[in-house]
Amino acid sequence: MVTEFDVIPTLVGILVLVIPSMILGRICKHFGISEIIGFVSGGIILGPFALGGWIQFFDRPLVELNELMLSFWQIAGIIILFSAGLHFTFSSLKHVGIQAVIIGTVGVIVPLGLGYGISILFGIDWMVAMIIGATLSATSIAAAVTILEELGKEETKEGNILVNAAVFDDVLGLAILSAIISIVIAHSFPSLETVLFEVSESLILWIILLLSAVFLLPKIIHAVAITRPTTLESRGTKQATALGSAFGMAAIASIIGLNPIVGAFAAGMGLAGSKLVRSVKEFVGELQIIFAPFFFAIMGAHVDISNILNVDIVLFFVILIIAILSKILGSGIPAIILFKNKNKGLRIGYGMIVRGEIAFITAGLGLAYGIISESIFSTLIFVILGTIIIGPILLRQSFKKHNKISNSN
Numbered sequence: 001m002v003t004e005f006d007v008i009p010t011l012v013g014i015l016v017l018v019i020p021s022m023i024l025g026r027i028c029k030h031f032g033i034s035e036i037i038g039f040v041s042g043g044i045i046l047g048p049f050a051l052g053g054w055i056q057f058f059d060r061p062l063v064e065l066n067e068l069m070l071s072f073w074q075i076a077g078i079i080i081l082f083s084a085g086l087h088f089t090f091s092s093l094k095h096v097g098i099q100a101v102i103i104g105t106v107g108v109i110v111p112l113g114l115g116y117g118i119s120i121l122f123g124i125d126w127m128v129a130m131i132i133g134a135t136l137s138a139t140s141i142a143a144a145v146t147i148l149e150e151l152g153k154e155e156t157k158e159g160n161i162l163v164n165a166a167v168f169d170d171v172l173g174l175a176i177l178s179a180i181i182s183i184v185i186a187h188s189f190p191s192l193e194t195v196l197f198e199v200s201e202s203l204i205l206w207i208i209l210l211l212s213a214v215f216l217l218p219k220i221i222h223a224v225a226i227t228r229p230t231t232l233e234s235r236g237t238k239q240a241t242a243l244g245s246a247f248g249m250a251a252i253a254s255i256i257g258l259n260p261i262v263g264a265f266a267a268g269m270g271l272a273g274s275k276l277v278r279s280v281k282e283f284v285g286e287l288q289i290i291f292a293p294f295f296f297a298i299m300g301a302h303v304d305i306s307n308i309l310n311v312d313i314v315l316f317f318v319i320l321i322i323a324i325l326s327k328i329l330g331s332g333i334p335a336i337i338l339f340k341n342k343n344k345g346l347r348i349g350y351g352m353i354v355r356g357e358i359a360f361i362t363a364g365l366g367l368a369y370g371i372i373s374e375s376i377f378s379t380l381i382f383v384i385l386g387t388i389i390i391g392p393i394l395l396r397q398s399f400k401k402h403n404k405i406s407n408s409n
Helices: 004-030 037-044 069-087 091-121 125-136 141-151 157-186 192-225 237-257 260-271 275-302 305-310 313-339 342-351 357-368 373-406
Strands: none
Touching: 004 037, 004 069, 004 275, 004 305, 037 141, 037 275, 037 373, 069 091, 069 141, 069 237, 069 275, 091 125, 091 157, 091 313, 125 157, 125 313, 125 357, 125 373, 141 157, 141 260, 141 275, 141 342, 141 373, 157 192, 157 260, 157 313, 157 357, 192 237, 192 260, 237 260, 237 275, 260 313, 275 373, 305 373, 313 342, 313 373, 342 373
């Protein structure tokens, strides 16, 4: 049971994380670096394994990754992905659907296969190798969206494909995670039919969820829109209904076994064609001022810098290189072929490099089940951190190069 004693220290911890992380994000932006790096750095510095853990408040660490804090983290992810969905209509998804499916699918298979194969070559046990491969498989949708919004490129064709491929990537990543949990429990590989069934089930559920959002949510919002509020309390009804739809779809996604943020994205896409989309975008954009820094600061807060001593340096660099190259090969190369444009294709590959929430969960489950050691876990956490730093830099530089070429012409 959550008490006032739990809530107040957690709220203080959120403030401690958010405000400095926002400042660091602004500093990074000033120097032409992605704000995400500043947000994550704030989380590392002020997280429970650094200053936030050393400083005491109410006889407990100033920042704790407790259940309440992680619940706020999930809420932040829901708002970020809902905001992202508002930029993409269902018609835009239909336009890039097959391309996104191909890029997302290959972008999951290649990191999974390379991560597993390289780990086996290093003499690592096959179950540990499966966790490593699975950790590398899923892109962070929230990071991809935030980077594109920073650059103002979320509505470009490659931005559209990148985000939808990342969503598809996330759905597949969760299906893979489910299969791996089954492997862990049974200590044996499931049949091909079982794996295909789980993947197909996840995709069908995602499609049903998306179609429900597209066809039902606009009708609900339009019904609310025809009301004429006269009191101060009722004037925010439309925005509250829109935000409620995001949480409602997130809850439904969770119930049917999908990632809640995928449901929030579906809600945003469902409302993207609504007459109220502009006012909803403005409203959610204001919320993101707080929630985006917090979301990425919590990612950084997962990193225990003292564990750097436990990291296998050789394995770290090998896995980091695989993490980067596998997304460029798995997502970038198919995109180059489909686009018939090297630069646009590579941008999609760069945008898919960043790992985040699913990767943390996968590595954490590996540690919790006793499959991977503290050393492997620490190595994976720092690899995730490396992708969070490198991915935005490569994507930003790619767009900068394009802008310079365009200006010179």
